[in-house]
Amino acid sequence: MIRVQGLSKTFGNLKVLDDLSLTCSKGEITAIIGGSGGGKSTFLKMLVGAVKPDSGEIWVDGSPIHALEDLALNDVRRKMGVLFQQAALFKSITVAENVALPLVENTDLDESVVAIIVKMKLDQVGLSDFDQYLPSQLSSGMQRLVGLARAIALDPKIVLYDAPTAGLDPIAASAISKLIKDLNQVLGITSILVTHDIMGAVEIADHMALMYQGRILHQGSPEELLASPEPSVRQFMHGDPDGPIQFRKSREEYEKALFEEAQ
Numbered sequence: 001m002i003r004v005q006g007l008s009k010t011f012g013n014l015k016v017l018d019d020l021s022l023t024c025s026k027g028e029i030t031a032i033i034g035g036s037g038g039g040k041s042t043f044l045k046m047l048v049g050a051v052k053p054d055s056g057e058i059w060v061d062g063s064p065i066h067a068l069e070d071l072a073l074n075d076v077r078r079k080m081g082v083l084f085q086q087a088a089l090f091k092s093i094t095v096a097e098n099v100a101l102p103l104v105e106n107t108d109l110d111e112s113v114v115a116i117i118v119k120m121k122l123d124q125v126g127l128s129d130f131d132q133y134l135p136s137q138l139s140s141g142m143q144r145l146v147g148l149a150r151a152i153a154l155d156p157k158i159v160l161y162d163a164p165t166a167g168l169d170p171i172a173a174s175a176i177s178k179l180i181k182d183l184n185q186v187l188g189i190t191s192i193l194v195t196h197d198i199m200g201a202v203e204i205a206d207h208m209a210l211m212y213q214g215r216i217l218h219q220g221s222p223e224e225l226l227a228s229p230e231p232s233v234r235q236f237m238h239g240d241p242d243g244p245i246q247f248r249k250s251r252e253e254y255e256k257a258l259f260e261e262a263q
């Protein structure tokens, strides 16, 4: 289980997280949605201890991430797989070598055992035929899958996904969504999914949380959020550009700015 309490973080004079609290239940998929620049990736980086909060507590599987030193942090990190927003593969080594990296770095397993695990992981994401390819020889969707195979290489209890379907065609996107669900159900992985793909999240998430202005504005089951009469939730869930959540100036202000600039 993951529990964060009262997380705050300011970069310069930008308050990115503002007293954010959230609990993600064991074995569930928690989807976090919210506008660009809202602090979602920062939040995931905090869960793995890569970014320190200014205040607040982060508990992952009973460990206080906010208070741990690097060495102890590494032990907790091994339980967590991360699929970054950019697949972040090493370009000069093969797909198999990329997936093997966490195993080589964190275990004393024999090379032949590593090779077997890598094969199994690539098979799980449907890429076993591509083990000798370089990342650049794969499509971006396939690269994402390699990142996923690498994220699950150490059999993590928890996997964090940062926008895993962004920029993919609908078929590749739903294949990844289905894979996330399968890994969650078959391996019992507790999953946190940050995404702009609302309908993809609705399909697979057990719990959804809407992040806005550095806090969780609303949370509940996908059905609850979809049916919510709350204007800000409706706006986000149904992708309506007009509503209480401001992505830009109001139309009047925008027209005024255009008009003034034209003069």
Ligand SMILES: Nc1ncnc2c1ncn2[C@@H]1O[C@H](COP(=O)(O)OP(=O)(O)OP(=O)(O)O)[C@@H](O)[C@H]1O
Pocket: 011, 012, 014, 016, 034, 035, 036, 037, 038, 039, 040, 041, 042, 043, 085
């Ligand atoms: N290391 C940093 N130093 C300064 N500012 C940062 C840093 N990391 C993030 N930010 C700022 O914090 C804000 C939140 O960034 P973050 O990447 O968490 O947003 P996000 O919700 O993941 O957005 P998106 O949906 O576009 O991925 C942004 O304004 C970003 O510029």
Ligand SMILES: [Mg+2]
Pocket: 040, 041, 042, 085, 162
């Ligand atoms: Mg992000």
